[in-house]
Amino acid sequence: MGEGLAEAAIVRWLVPEGGVLVRMEPMVEIETAKSTVEIPSPVDGVLVSHGAPEGDTVEVGTVLAVLETADARAVEVGGDRVARPSRDGAGRVPAAPTVRRRAAQHGADLSEVPATGPGGRVLAADLEAFLAGRGTSSRPAAAPVAIPATAAVEPSPPGAGHADRVEPLSRMRRGIASALHRAWSEVPLITDLRDADAEGLVRARRSLQEERGGARVSYTALFAAAALSALRAHPRFNASLDLDAGMVRHHSAVGLGIAVAVPDGLTVAVVHDAASLTLAALAEAIDDVAGRARAGRLTAAETTGATFTVSNYGQFGGRYGTPLVVPPQVAIAGFGPIADAVVAVDGVPAVRKTVALSISADHRLIDGAELSVFCSQIERLIADPIRLLAG
Template sequence: MSTGTAKEQLFRLPDLGEGLTEAEIIGWTVSVGDTVEIDQVVVEVETAKAAVEVPVPFAGTVLHLHGKAGDSVDVGAPLISVGPSADAGAAAAEQYREEEQGGSGNVLIGYGTGHAGTPRRRRRIRHSSPTGSQQAAPAPTQSDSAPPDAAVRLRDSGTQGAPRVLSPLVRKLARDHGIDIAQVTPSGPSAVILRKDIEQSIARSGPPAVPAGSADNSARQETTPGALQADGVERIPLRGLRRAIAEKLTRSRTEIPDATTWVDADATNLLRVKKVLQAAAPDQPLGLLALLARICVSGLQRFPELNSSVDTAQNEIVRYSAVHLGFAAQTPRGLMVPVVRDAHRMTTAQLGAELARLTALARTGSLPPEVLTGGTFTLNNYGVFGVDGSTPIINHPEAAILGIGRIVDKPWVLQGELAVRKVTQLSFTFDHRVCDGGVAGGFLRYVADCVEHPETLIVDL
């Protein structure tokens, strides 16, 4: 979506799909005066579903950034203004500086100049070209007064000056842990610094040490959202994914009359089967989650009442023939529920591969928005947090969610004798509008039987 005159092209926040109407700016990868190419990523925004990198549809020089990090932007609202050429862009950019900064020439790097705030500048280094002309290039480090979300580009002599562009999420991770990105060795294509590169640097360096009385430390305390106030109260804005989670869980608790039932199950045989499968196919990610997913799919085919949702507007129960299996994944950005489409059509090996792929994308913040919607049932393995049981909240508008607790050694009566077995607790929360306790109990008992005797799954394969 772009409009503008011959001297200026205005790009508006495009429709990001999935009915999303707004997004929050995470950070800009360009600043006023930079030259951009067609389809170059200029900003990263966070929707209610995921972080999205937004490319600009035309080339030119950046004249204006219509927003700063943390701003909420509606779909169709101005995002970035681009001039037709470097020379014209530079002149127009200078005009923006003079008009919006009272002729001071100060530009809010990475911030919309239409917003009030204290002007802060990032130093730029000019390199001489072979012809003797001056060419602007971003500095490898920022001045102390630079805003924390300003775009960062590094020049890598090993790639003949190609820029190493960091994702705003990766840049924030480095900043929060005091990592000097100039000292980080990139492992991504074209010498791009990836999240794992920063995490490795964090592991080597330990916690950052910032002098208590330094100016930089003082500035961070004043500008960081959620910082302690004078009365000792901390206020943390509900934004982006955190706000989406809060709204969805609140809606679930408000609209769905849920009930929870649970049972202990002997998972000794299930762990044995997992070990055998992993030994037989070491190159395939056949973990515990894949086996539990297979059990859920089989159970939903036996109890289709639970693979449904309630349409309150039409006063109808909507039952689905396809199983789109969501699974809870804890990520640095918060709780996400990626969805495995058409899980009922997959083999156990295919389920394992898809679960591994989506988990990796979730941890790097690379999940596309469409992967986080459309689920019909959710599996939540909260046992990875070391807890035994829970009463999970249904992922609205679904009708049920199965929770798996940790697997621990417990005394268990087996064939009339006391033995030590690998025991887990299964908890099942369901929408009482779609079924009664008989169906819910039947499903949970079937899942428990499959956990205890996984060979019964062969009947449904």
């Protein structure tokens, strides 16, 4: 259901036990850390049994449902039948970099860890269970850190104010926390901050909307078009980095991630093969996935496969930001608000529309000079948007 997801909740069964299944028709609705999605039946037949009741949370690798095909052949959906960890082409047990790092810190051999992840992948929970069962570590634990008395927070006396409110993190917030903790821990970030002349972009958007009979054209679509054009000239930013394998995958298509604010946090909706779309088609695709993201109705495919992300945080105020690169992506473009600013035009102060750019990259692959050139390309496209309108 998506890279890095470990569990999902059963929202509702759309087909009861004993009910008839139609291939590719929805049979169950589940909620992941990213969205609520419907799982279609892979076969024509009968749903023999549910793997869990509505409201239960199930882990990746457990049986979701047992189906019987039209030829009376029983099929388990969602189960992981790998008994021992399989190894990848490099002869290593499949595991995330953070899992490998923790195993190395504790001197653990991943081939000895019982794996429950898809394809024999060792999950973080598998490693923690293994380390807990072993009871010892070949490396000393980190020394405790003394907290100065001046940093201590004195508890409030009884009756002094209201009681604290405690609530569990939602599934989405836990997913966000996990992904961003990984991003902050793994990626040495560099960010280019600058203001771009948006006078021409504002006029171009107004003209587009007039030509389309007042139909809305979002700034997010125009920012995305500028980023896609820059990616054609600088394909190194549309890549995935696998430091453990010592490889960089340069993607032939752009899986454009669109950061969308949702009621419980943030999700990234993906427009696949975005560089092949005209500006009009791109605008429609972005509006479509963003709207369904806010409604929690994205499909699994629309929450995975991003190779480059755009975040238009300017609609919420502020000016600059430092958007985080979520691995294995290597870059993200953030756009602040469009606002008036006093700038020099032909040596004379003038008030013009400007937009704040905040473009971040993974310094392990992208150097500062490359980031500056890439950011300058986007800046030029925003200042002279006629090239974006050709499609």
